[in-house]
Amino acid sequence: xxxxxxxxxxxxxxxxxxxxxxxxxxxxxxxxxxxxxxxxxxxxxxxxxxxxxxxxxxxxxxxxxxxxxxxxxxxxxxxxxxxxxxxxxxxxxxxxxxxxxxxxxxxxxxxxxxxxxxxxxxxxxxxxxxxxxxxxxxxxxxxxxxxxxxxxxxxxxxxxxxxxxxxxxxxxxxxxxxxxxxxxxxxxxxxxxxxxxxxxxxxxxxxxxxxxxxxxxxxxxxxxxxxxxxxxxxxxxxxxxxxxxxxxxxxxxxxxxxxxxxxxxxxxxxxxxxxxxxxxxxxxxxxxxxxxxxxxxxxxxxxxxxxxxxxxxxxxxxxxxxxxxxxxxxxxxxxxxxxxxxxxxxxxxxxxxxxxxxxxxxxxxxxxxxxxxxxxxxxxxxxxxxxxxxxxxxxxxxxxxxxxxxxxxxxxxxxxxxxxxxxxxxxxxxxxxxxxxxxxxxxxxxxxxxxxxxxxxxxxxxxxxxxxxxxxxxxxxxxxxxxxxxxx
Amino acid sequence: xxxxxxxxxxxxxxxxxxxxxxxxxxxxxxxxxxxxxxxxxxxxxxxxxxxxxxxxxxxxxxxxxxxxxxxxxxxxxxxxxxxxxxxxxxxxxxxxxxxxxxxxxxxxxxxxxxxxxxxxxxxxxxxxxxxxxxxxxxxxxxxxxxxxxxxxxxxxxxxxxxxxxxxxxxxxxxxxxxxxxxxxxxxxxxxxxxxxxxxxxxxxxxxxxxxxxxxxxxxxxxxxxxxxxxxxxxxxxxxxxxxxxxxxxxxxxxxxxxxxxxxxxxxxxxxxxxxxxxxxxxxxxxxxxxxxxxxxxxxxxxxxxxxxxxxxxxxxxxxxxxxxxxxxxxxxxxxxxxxxxxxxxxxxxxxxxxxxxxxxxxxxxxxxxxxxxxxxxxxxxxxxxxxxxxxxxxxxxxxxxxxxxxxxxxxxxxxxxxxxxxxxxxxxxxxxxxxxxxxxxxxxxxxxxxxxxxxxxxxxxxxxxxxxxxxxxxxxxxxxxxxxxxxxxxxxx
Numbered sequence: 001x002x003x004x005x006x007x008x009x010x011x012x013x014x015x016x017x018x019x020x021x022x023x024x025x026x027x028x029x030x031x032x033x034x035x036x037x038x039x040x041x042x043x044x045x046x047x048x049x050x051x052x053x054x055x056x057x058x059x060x061x062x063x064x065x066x067x068x069x070x071x072x073x074x075x076x077x078x079x080x081x082x083x084x085x086x087x088x089x090x091x092x093x094x095x096x097x098x099x100x101x102x103x104x105x106x107x108x109x110x111x112x113x114x115x116x117x118x119x120x121x122x123x124x125x126x127x128x129x130x131x132x133x134x135x136x137x138x139x140x141x142x143x144x145x146x147x148x149x150x151x152x153x154x155x156x157x158x159x160x161x162x163x164x165x166x167x168x169x170x171x172x173x174x175x176x177x178x179x180x181x182x183x184x185x186x187x188x189x190x191x192x193x194x195x196x197x198x199x200x201x202x203x204x205x206x207x208x209x210x211x212x213x214x215x216x217x218x219x220x221x222x223x224x225x226x227x228x229x230x231x232x233x234x235x236x237x238x239x240x241x242x243x244x245x246x247x248x249x250x251x252x253x254x255x256x257x258x259x260x261x262x263x264x265x266x267x268x269x270x271x272x273x274x275x276x277x278x279x280x281x282x283x284x285x286x287x288x289x290x291x292x293x294x295x296x297x298x299x300x301x302x303x304x305x306x307x308x309x310x311x312x313x314x315x316x317x318x319x320x321x322x323x324x325x326x327x328x329x330x331x332x333x334x335x336x337x338x339x340x341x342x343x344x345x346x347x348x349x350x351x352x353x354x355x356x357x358x359x360x361x362x363x364x365x366x367x368x369x370x371x372x373x374x375x376x377x378x379x380x381x382x383x384x385x386x387x388x389x390x391x392x393x394x395x396x397x398x399x400x401x402x403x404x405x406x407x408x409x410x411x412x413x414x415x416x417x418x419x420x421x422x423x424x425x426x427x428x429x430x431x432x433x434x435x436x437x438x439x440x441x442x443x444x445x446x447x448x449x450x451x452x453x454x455x456x457x458x459x460x461x462x463x464x465x466x467x468x469x470x471x472x473x474x475x476x477x478x479x480x481x482x483x484x485x486x487x488x
Numbered sequence: 489x490x491x492x493x494x495x496x497x498x499x500x501x502x503x504x505x506x507x508x509x510x511x512x513x514x515x516x517x518x519x520x521x522x523x524x525x526x527x528x529x530x531x532x533x534x535x536x537x538x539x540x541x542x543x544x545x546x547x548x549x550x551x552x553x554x555x556x557x558x559x560x561x562x563x564x565x566x567x568x569x570x571x572x573x574x575x576x577x578x579x580x581x582x583x584x585x586x587x588x589x590x591x592x593x594x595x596x597x598x599x600x601x602x603x604x605x606x607x608x609x610x611x612x613x614x615x616x617x618x619x620x621x622x623x624x625x626x627x628x629x630x631x632x633x634x635x636x637x638x639x640x641x642x643x644x645x646x647x648x649x650x651x652x653x654x655x656x657x658x659x660x661x662x663x664x665x666x667x668x669x670x671x672x673x674x675x676x677x678x679x680x681x682x683x684x685x686x687x688x689x690x691x692x693x694x695x696x697x698x699x700x701x702x703x704x705x706x707x708x709x710x711x712x713x714x715x716x717x718x719x720x721x722x723x724x725x726x727x728x729x730x731x732x733x734x735x736x737x738x739x740x741x742x743x744x745x746x747x748x749x750x751x752x753x754x755x756x757x758x759x760x761x762x763x764x765x766x767x768x769x770x771x772x773x774x775x776x777x778x779x780x781x782x783x784x785x786x787x788x789x790x791x792x793x794x795x796x797x798x799x800x801x802x803x804x805x806x807x808x809x810x811x812x813x814x815x816x817x818x819x820x821x822x823x824x825x826x827x828x829x830x831x832x833x834x835x836x837x838x839x840x841x842x843x844x845x846x847x848x849x850x851x852x853x854x855x856x857x858x859x860x861x862x863x864x865x866x867x868x869x870x871x872x873x874x875x876x877x878x879x880x881x882x883x884x885x886x887x888x889x890x891x892x893x894x895x896x897x898x899x900x901x902x903x904x905x906x907x908x909x910x911x912x913x914x915x916x917x918x919x920x921x922x923x924x925x926x927x928x929x930x931x932x933x934x935x936x937x938x939x940x941x942x943x944x945x946x947x948x949x950x951x952x953x954x955x956x957x958x959x960x961x962x963x964x965x966x967x968x969x970x971x972x973x974x975x976x977x978x979x980x981x
Contacts, residue, residue, distance in 0.1 A: 211704045211779055211782070212704075212708075212782070214781060214782035215705075215782050218784070237781065242781065242782075243781060246781040246782065246783060249783065249784075249785065250782070250783065250784045250785075253784045253785060253788060254784065285778050285779070286704060286778070286779040286780060286781050287779060288701075288704070288707065288729075288730055288735065288736060288739045288779045289704060289705070289707035289708055289735075289739070289743070290739060290742065290743065291707075291711070291742070291743040291746040291747060292742055292743075292746045294746075295746055
């Protein structure tokens with residue numbers, strides 16, 4: 001029987017998948033001291049996109065929030081994620097800045113990194129791992145799982161061998177973004193990775209999009225995987241991972257052990273449920289098994305984006321066409337794994353192809369950059385006919401002649417402004433200065449989030465939100481209640 | 489690729505699994521014409537327990553409700569279901585009454601029957617065939633259920649052999665693999681379906697599958713079953729699907745399409761049907777179906793979802809809620825000792841009650857209900873394997889054993905039954921056999937069946953109603969700057 005370890009995804013991929021990264025520090029701080037003691041192997045917490053969202057939409061200065069959160073979890077190994085060559089969706093970030101991200105995150109309490117690149121730029125992944133290791137952080141190198149004729153067990157075995165070759169890589173992480181890793185694929189895949197892992201532990205992260213991830217995890221345990229990525233119940237399921245609760249229940253039934261504290265888990269669960277209800281954010285619910293998820297492999301959030309885009313063009317009925325087109329475009333572009341930035345790249349092109357009524361009539365710059373190898377080598381060659389269309393695009397020559405630059409840190413400091421601290425400079429890559437200033441001006445980080453834990457209060461809250469009224473009073477024989485909209 | 493036909497379970501097992509059979513005719517009548525146009529092979533609708541619940545809790549005449557729904561669905565065959573030897577929960581129903589039930593359903597327009605008994609005993613199959621013969625006189629379709637459960641006895645060979653016996657009657661049109669507890673997994677479907685299909689093919693019978701999506705795997709089971717030759721599957725409208733219910737028709741059609749199969753369903757009518765049932769569920773405070781997390785515990789205890797809830801309530805009454813896991817273990821043990829009956833009515837209640845008594849008494853088999861004695865002495869047919877000898881000794885030693893052993897269930901003829909109930913028509917006779925007289929009288933006083941069900945369309949009003957329920961106050965008043973609202977509780981009737 002195995003001892004199962006858990007990587008808590010509640011505050012990172014749980015909320016990224018379900019809350020659109022809108023979790024502020026104050027929403028989590030009341031329970032982070034509990035999370036710190038639950039007994040997780042690692043607590044995943046942050047990434048550059050979350051920094052971006054916090055500044056843009058939550059008026060929160062992310063470095064300050066991160067400091068409070070890491071300080072409240074002194075016993076935990078806290079993780080952040082990095083793409084090997086970028087911190088903003090479509091751009092390629094210079095190596096010097098990526099290295100600086102690692103160093104700054106470490107300075108702010110991050111001691112574990114997961115590094116990914118769907119196109120497997122192994123050199124870049126290893127370079128970041130080295131920087132992390134210099135700071136004595138743990139490194140998980142991601143093997144992004146995707147279904148295609150090229151993504152065979154042998155392909156993943158080879159990637160595992162290459163990734164594990166660096167002494168700076170501690171674990172290999174099988175990362176199933178679209179939830180398309182079927183239980184029946186697990187034995188072949190895990191054996192191929194394990195055989196090439198050089199004895200390094202294997203982690204598994206699977207989005208429960210098709211409702212099968214829990215089963216997938218149990219199959220993986222049979223193959224010797226003992227590190228699972230899960231989230232607290234309200235932030236689990238649907239597009240998120242399986243819940244820690246159900247995995248713990250199932251693994252215990254199978255006779256495996258773990259070090260989790262049930263009572264603390266229950267308190268954390270209750271807290272985030274209250275936060276979700278108060279903030280009007282979704283609570284995760286399992287999905288019904290959906291075969292189409294395997295066909296187009298579109299990450300959960302993207303379907304929503306497609307719907308919005310099609311609604312804007314007055315073509316809501318074209319959703320199925322776009323989903324099918326996504327599968328086709330992905331094949332023609334050489335089967336990139338459907339993860340940032342390639343999911344967006346493939347998705348945007350699919351929407352354009354359908355909305356314009358002609359395939360590849362408009363080709364975004366990012367697709368040209370991809371075709372020119374600026375993001376790395378495609379997994380399989382681009383379809384020749386499509387490559388011809390791309391090469392014929394007006395911007396092709398210009399972009400081809402302008403591959404991403406590798407300025408030094410000194411040059412970058414000069415460009416962004418020598419007066420900026422490392423942390424500020426990193427934020428300037430993500431968002432316009434005015435938004436950073438606004439987040440800074442918003443004042444100190446809120447340390448809590450007012451949760452309304454009664455049906456009556458929730459009702460009043462909803463009623464106020466839904467009406468033009470500024471003031472609401474509810475009186476019954478048993479109680480009186482008054483609420484006013486906005487700040488006091 | 490297969491042309492798959494769909495049996496709609498929205499208003500039978502969907503609402504049985506999620507609404508506790510509380511669906512009144514008016515809740516579905518406004519969309520019944522749409523359901524009729526959807527292109528379902530069959531719409532499942534009736535069962536005797538639902539009749540019982542309608543009378544008892546909704547004070548609604550189920551025959552009148554049935555007539556209204558049948559009239560609203562002229563194109564689609566309506567299905568009724570029955571256990572081989574019972575329409576009343578824990579007892580064996582007289583043969584004459586069973587026959588009458590089938591006849592009256594036929595007269596009221598039921599055109600398809602599914603008949604089952606989880607013991608699949610020879611005697612029970614003979615009873616199924618007798619029911620089938622009665623229904624065939626009305627030219628109704630007959631489907632017999634192979635009730636799927638897990639045990640060392642319930643092998644593919646067992647099901648193939650039972651299928652052979654069940655399909656032997658010329659009155660039987662199809663068999664149905666019926667996975668009541670959601671225990672069937674795709675891997676097992678890969679061997680079970682071909683084993684049964686070989687029999688049904690040889691004997692020229694159809695094969696349906698019905699699986700509760702308890703673990704979330706039923707959609708995969710369906711795809712596997714179709715790959716193995718099943719052409720008829722059971723689904724429900726989205727709000728009435730998943731959780732303890734079957735897969736949703738919406739997602740099933742999507743999956744069929746992606747797997748390259750065809751179907752004859754008009755998808756345009758599905759959304760308004762789903763909207764209606766969702767609105768009714770919200771207005772009536774019924775559960776909406778949501779998929780479950782994958783829980784291995786389901787396979788361990790094989791206890792239908794509804795039963796676990798009942799157990800929790802029963803233990804709560806005794807202040808022993810914390811002993812639920814122990815009770816679930818005991819259920820598995822008692823089931824094994826009683827010869828592995830499949831856990832559906834009446835055996836689920838029988839095993840459950842005994843397990844509960846064992847746990848509460850602290851001594852196993854200290855008290856044994858009469859129904860267990862009936863079971864042990866063959867009233868319900870032979871168990872799949874003999875009862876554990878030690879347990880059989882305990883049963884033999886019971887004071888009531890002497891009376892029950894060698895006896896058989898009372899089986900009065902129709903004339904005797906009629907004499908007992910007095911001068912009433914057959915429909916009322918059936919109702920009176922199912923529920924106590926005061927409930928029937930209350931039902932009769934409540935007037936004709938409503939054709940609709942009032943929906944609270946405004947979410948604010950819905951919350952006010954919740955608030956009123958929560959506060960126990962006589963009145964709730966709400967005042968905003970632009971509105972005020974006062975609600976007062978009606979005096980209880």
